[in-house]
Amino acid sequence: MDISSIIIIAIVVLAAVFVVGIYNGIISRKNAVERAWAGVITQERQKNKILPDLEQVVKEHKEFESSILENITKLRSKMNDLDDKQIDTQSLGEIESLMQAVKGGINVTVEAYPDLKTAGLMSNLMREMTEQQENIGAAIRIFNQNVEAFNEGIEIFPNSLVNQMLNKQQRIDVFSDKQASEGFDYKPNF
Amino acid sequence: MSNKELKRLVATLERDITFATSSDDILRAAQKAKNFRRPLVYNHKQPIAIGAAASLIALIWIMAPTLGWSFLPRWDVNGNEWVVFTNIIFIIIAIFCFSRVFLDNRKVAQIAKLAFQKDALLDNNLRIKAPFNAQEMQIRFAEFDRGNYTRLFKQVIGGEYKGEFHTFTFDYYHFHYVDKRTETYVTSSNGRTQTRTRTVYDKFDRYGLIIPFKYAKSLQIYRFKPPRLYPQSYSTGSLRFDKLFTVRSVDEMQAAKFFKPAVVVALEEVANLFQHLNIEIDATGLMCFSFANKNMIMGNQRYDFTKPVEFYDELAGQTKLRLLDRALRTIEQVLRHSDSNF
Numbered sequence: 001m002d003i004s005s006i007i008i009i010a011i012v013v014l015a016a017v018f019v020v021g022i023y024n025g026i027i028s029r030k031n032a033v034e035r036a037w038a039g040v041i042t043q044e045r046q047k048n049k050i051l052p053d054l055e056q057v058v059k060e061h062k063e064f065e066s067s068i069l070e071n072i073t074k075l076r077s078k079m080n081d082l083d084d085k086q087i088d089t090q091s092l093g094e095i096e097s098l099m100q101a102v103k104g105g106i107n108v109t110v111e112a113y114p115d116l117k118t119a120g121l122m123s124n125l126m127r128e129m130t131e132q133q134e135n136i137g138a139a140i141r142i143f144n145q146n147v148e149a150f151n152e153g154i155e156i157f158p159n160s161l162v163n164q165m166l167n168k169q170q171r172i173d174v175f176s177d178k179q180a181s182e183g184f185d186y187k188p189n190f
Numbered sequence: 191m192s193n194k195e196l197k198r199l200v201a202t203l204e205r206d207i208t209f210a211t212s213s214d215d216i217l218r219a220a221q222k223a224k225n226f227r228r229p230l231v232y233n234h235k236q237p238i239a240i241g242a243a244a245s246l247i248a249l250i251w252i253m254a255p256t257l258g259w260s261f262l263p264r265w266d267v268n269g270n271e272w273v274v275f276t277n278i279i280f281i282i283i284a285i286f287c288f289s290r291v292f293l294d295n296r297k298v299a300q301i302a303k304l305a306f307q308k309d310a311l312l313d314n315n316l317r318i319k320a321p322f323n324a325q326e327m328q329i330r331f332a333e334f335d336r337g338n339y340t341r342l343f344k345q346v347i348g349g350e351y352k353g354e355f356h357t358f359t360f361d362y363y364h365f366h367y368v369d370k371r372t373e374t375y376v377t378s379s380n381g382r383t384q385t386r387t388r389t390v391y392d393k394f395d396r397y398g399l400i401i402p403f404k405y406a407k408s409l410q411i412y413r414f415k416p417p418r419l420y421p422q423s424y425s426t427g428s429l430r431f432d433k434l435f436t437v438r439s440v441d442e443m444q445a446a447k448f449f450k451p452a453v454v455v456a457l458e459e460v461a462n463l464f465q466h467l468n469i470e471i472d473a474t475g476l477m478c479f480s481f482a483n484k485n486m487i488m489g490n491q492r493y494d495f496t497k498p499v500e501f502y503d504e505l506a507g508q509t510k511l512r513l514l515d516r517a518l519r520t521i522e523q524v525l526r527h528s529d530s531n532f
Contacts (some may be wrong), residue, residue, distance in 0.1 A: 035427040043451060127355075131452070131527060138451035142428040149429045 022162040026169060029150040033172060034087070036143040040175075041084040043139045044095060046132050050125055051076055054102070057122055063113045068105040071098050089175045096136070103129060144174045193232050199223070200230065200298055203495075207305045213312045213505075216305050220505050223498040230298050230495035234291045241287030248280040302494035302501065310489040310509040316349040322363065322400075330472045332410065332418035333398070333480050337367025339391060347487060353522040356529075360518065361400045362487055365480075368393050396466075398480030401521055405528035406448045406471050408440040411457065414466035414482070426454050434461045450527045460520050463513070479517060486513045 055072050058064045075098045081091050106126070151171050154163040163169055199222065206219035223230055250259075251273075311317070321343035327334040334341065345364040351357065369392040377384050410420055413435055420438040424445035431454050439445040461467055464481035471477045489509045493501040 029429065032427065032429050039427050039451060134452045135450050135527065138455040141455055142426075142431075142451055146427075146429050 332416035339370035403477035
């Protein structure tokens, strides 16, 4: 075998290793996105731990508005729709909005009747709710970070070429908090 | 006012600040500096003049043979030992005068630094404690299993953190270790090349906090690889976190329980504030939060005794140790997400 054939074979082998590296990178980032989504759903399902207690407290204290109880019921049924295998940022957004409504309603009542806050179970519930919301926020942030890394991984050159030919992956939408963004007049034009 | 008076005041300040046990003691000492009514700077005109004259004479004498000046006795001619001896005397006088200027000023600056550091500790309810036993800590934490020659704790400072949700005690430490190694090097003289070996001592310093942490056990989160590792590796699912840190534990369940999303994000946020950040929880529930930043408990000193009024005001204010506060708030956040609310 002459030297030019060896060089050509070496270049082909190197290119193949490079393509396999990119291909595997895209797959592992996709898996990381799916795992992060499962993490979000796991955190959402943690709400099931506190919803029965929350329902009980709202029923026991007539100071709470009836709409809170209605929202808790809606929240329970909506949570059954969540699938940890299917990335569905819309359902997640609806659940988050309902949770914000429940939390907001409880906070308004607790501010009006401060004695409620000191009721044993209530203070623990409020603390747990805050921590759960922090964890959901953090899980969503991790999901969005992973989505960003995945999207970047399929869009930059030469990954875009490998993706078009082999992986054939589509961009994934990041989760955006509709309620929060509705408060802004400014909308980015991308 | 004379240098004598200043020297007396500096000695008083040194004694008062060394034995100060409260912020008021330090302020009383600083007040004495304020009452002096001028910056605590020595008048060094005389030693500077003598030192400059002695250096000039020595320099001229050394350069004379090269420049061809024959009006001075030659020091490079055999037998002129007294000329060499006189020249050495001039050099010693110059060194003595300049080091006096340097040492006097340094002493005043060191006393100011001591006052500021003591005040920072007192402002933050921190107290100096007896150093840890390095051998004991080496068994507890892989973090201290470093240094094949020496390992010791140079400083341990105890404190208490009162957060909104958790109150806990902590110990800040300064850990020093030395690695001994031999290296080969090549020398060449008179056209001969020789390979030799020499012993080299590499010195390192690590700093950190030790905190009781009963919600997790046997866990390592590191950016600066420790010498001993737990057997099980763990990935948090965050690409960013997994790029920043490596996680090892005795079993996956321990790690899974610890890494709530909020904990992952909290650690991602502080990863770049602390150099070579490592977090280790031992088998008995003690957390070691270690890093390479050396300025955690130093505060940001802006003035010294060269501006006594401003320095007094600085000491009278509350010194904030921002890095310490950030570390403790992060640890509280981790504790909050690890405990149970019911």
